[in-house]
Amino acid sequence: MRPHLQQMALSLLPDPAAASRPELRAFYDMLRDYPERGGKGLRSELLLLSARAHGLAEGSPGWERALWLAAALELFQNWVLIHDDIVDDSDERRGAPALHKLHGVSLALNTGDALHAYMWAAVQRAGLEGGFREFLSMIHRTAEGQHLDVSWVEHGEWHLTPDDYLDMVRLKTGFYTIVTPLRLGALAAGQPPHPDFEPAGLALGAAFQIRDDVLNLTGDPAKYGKEIGGDLLEGKRTLVVLHWLQHAHETRRHIFLDQMRQSRTDKDPAIISDLLGWLLESDSIEYAQQFAGAEAARGLTLLRGALVQAPDQSAASELLALMDTLTRREA
Amino acid sequence: MRPHLQQMALSLLPDPAAASRPELRAFYDMLRDYPERGGKGLRSELLLLSARAHGLAEGSPGWERALWLAAALELFQNWVLIHDDIVDDSDERRGAPALHKLHGVSLALNTGDALHAYMWAAVQRAGLEGGFREFLSMIHRTAEGQHLDVSWVEHGEWHLTPDDYLDMVRLKTGFYTIVTPLRLGALAAGQPPHPDFEPAGLALGAAFQIRDDVLNLTGDPAKYGKEIGGDLLEGKRTLVVLHWLQHAHETRRHIFLDQMRQSRTDKDPAIISDLLGWLLESDSIEYAQQFAGAEAARGLTLLRGALVQAPDQSAASELLALMDTLTRREA
Known part of the structure; x- marks a missing residue:
């Protein structure tokens, strides 16, 4: 994250x-912890682009407004991650x-709630007509x-199709990662957001x-910054897993679903390691990569079209390049 | 709660x-659950008074604005209760x-987060200059x-004095229960809130x-609507308990603190029942009642003074009477 943006977010928090x-003092330190991890x-970069x-x-009178919206997006990300880490009982973050894990569930939950309110302070600071509604809508979808x-x-629930997965991931990731940053950037520049930002952003988000x-x-x-295989321990429904389940041998399927019925702490590390191996040797990884590639291509085409009339074509190219890199990322 | 107010709060939530x-559909039902319990x-009544x-x-052009702020306060109460019930692992609510307990911690946590955002929708709907800042400040103090x-x-931590308890309770209860409703009512009427609303509200809140x-x-x-003795199971530091600990026999004190070191589920119901009996037969209940009586009297005097110039003295009397009843309540 840009250091200046991080400083803006931190400047809203108590000293x-x-x-x-x-x-x-300990509480105020907790509020700063995730934002200080960077x-x-x-999402803020995408908004600014x-x-x-x-x-x-950059640097024009309206730029400050865009920066506050970007800081608010980062604060959103931080409070959501605090709560998600509780829900997933994740060990690590960044x-x-x-x-x-550092302070217990109760104090962390409360810290996330307070940071949620500080996010609204950043939205308010931006003072953008319509910015408030964008954040409301983003939070509801997420x-x-x-x-x-x-x-x-x-x-x-394991009777799920790739379409179910896509419904979930569009809502959970697509809006806050791509659609809302694109729209907020337009609004900050005083332009109406292109209607194709939504389908483009949902495809790219997926x-x-x-x-x-x-x-x-x-x-x-x-x-990667998180534990490898963490999704398996958390029993996450992913496209890889849903595809694998459709094609796996009955015995392996049975072993897989049996482990998934166990709580995180009751799961057997040796069996989880086997499951990881089965997924890696299957063609489900390749299937998911292909699927992601097709979504990325479709999203990029829509986004290119939506930006074709944009006033600053150099920034539009940078934005498209960022999206391209993002959907190919390896870390 | 006024049925009309409850309807306004519910009207913001998805159908x-x-x-x-x-x-x-299940998620939308969860969002409505606590607000529908009434x-x-x-706090909304106090704001309107x-x-x-x-x-x-009542019914004047600005009244709608006051109602939306009141609805926002009720939504605040609801999301905070969802999260508090998780933290305290409470069995019952209303x-x-x-x-x-109905849907698991993870889904309830997420519901509280979403309801938090709907609270801001109500604040926005009120459209009151300064209302936003009041809610931010209230959330931060709480x-x-x-x-x-x-x-x-x-x-x-048990090395705590009555002053520590008061610090906590003023922040946790005083602002959102009394200070902020009083201030928001003034702001909704276009008046600057009296500076004594804060000390008055903190005393009455305590x-x-x-x-x-x-x-x-x-x-x-x-x-009462909650389980009797629940605070003991949750190991809450209350004025009654802090006073009792200062005066209890060493043996009983030891038994008490030993139980408090246990998690809620590891606590021994028979011993907890003994502790409850010891507290009830001690003079700590009377001490706390006296303390509350003195805080109430001090708060009422300050509040009476702050409202002496208020334009509608009949409503001011109703407000003072509500505060008086509240601090004497038996359920």
Whole structure:
């Protein structure tokens, strides 16, 4: 993430040195923890590229507004990650222990709630007509996607098709990763967002998430920042797994589903390691990569069309290149 | 709560009948669950009384604005209760099972997050200059109070004085229950909030919470809506318990603290029942009642002074009477 953007986000949070009690100092430190870990800043970068493509010059009077919206997106990402890490009982985030592993679920949950409110402070600071509604809509879609994802795990639901997966991933990832940043960039530049930003962003978001699911199985632990195979431990429904289940031998399918019925802590590491091996040697990884490639191509074509009239074609090219890299990413 | 207000809050939430998938229908039902359970609507009532006392007539053009702020306060209460019930692992809420007991922690956590965003939709709908900042400040104070309360439990902290308890309860309860409703009512009527609303509201909020802590030990289960003795199971630091610990026999103190070191599920129901008996037969209940009475009297005097110039003295009297009843409540 751009250091300046990170500083803006952090500037909204209370200063630990000014806390009235040691416990509150600890709380203020918790609020800053995930934002200080940084992250790629992908969504804020996309927003700023979209603003530039729509004619808002870096450093122009309206640029500050775009920066606050970008800071708000990063704060959104941070509070959602704190809560997601609790729900998934993830061990790590950005190469360090997850917040609830450091401080317990209750204090981490409360920190996520407070950070959610600080996100609105950033939205308010931007003062953009329509920005408020964009954030509301983004949160609602993301929460719907999260509900699908988690309810399948909670209810042991495995009768799912690739279409079900796509419904989930569009809602859970597509809006907040691509659609909303594209739209906010346009709005910050005073332009109406192109209607194709939605189908383009949902396709690109799906491609991005499918690659992420694959990296969770095949990635380099040093680069990936999360535990490899974590999705298996969490019983996540991914395109790889859903495809594999449709084609696996009955015996292996049975062993797989049996493990998935166990809670994370009751899962057998040796069997999980076998499952990982079966997935890696199957053609389901290749199927998912192909699927992601097709979604990425479709999304890029739509996005190219939507940006063809954009005032700053150099920024539009940068944006398309970022999207291209993103959906091919290896870490 | 006023049925009209409840309808306004519910009108912001998605319609389960319009859900695109059965899982999302279940999610929309979860969003409506706590708001549909109702509740006393104390904070919204206080806001509306404050608005009337400040000269905003019921049904006047500005009244709608006050109603949306009141609906937002009720939505705030609802998302916070969903998350608090998770943190405290409460069994019941408003006479029915807590949301996470019905659907699991993960789905309930996500529902609380989404309801948090719908709260902001209500604030936005009110369109009151300054309303946004009031809600931000209220959430921040409440989260600080929650951090104190929960961090003491998590860290096994019992070296606490009545002043520590008051710090916590003012932050956790005082702002959102009294200070913010009073201030929002004034702002909705176009008046600057009186500076004494803060000290008055914090004293009244403390009185209210201390009574609630006592009711948690002595209340009528049918009227109280939560489990009697639940605070003991959750290891809550209350004024009653802190006072009792200062005066208890060494042996009983030791037994008490030993139980408090156990997790909720590991606590021994028979011993907890003994502890409850010791608290009830001690003079700590009386001490807390006296303390609450003194805070209530101080708060009422300050509030009476702050409202002496209010345009609608009849509404101001109603407001003072509500505060008086509230801090004497028995259910």
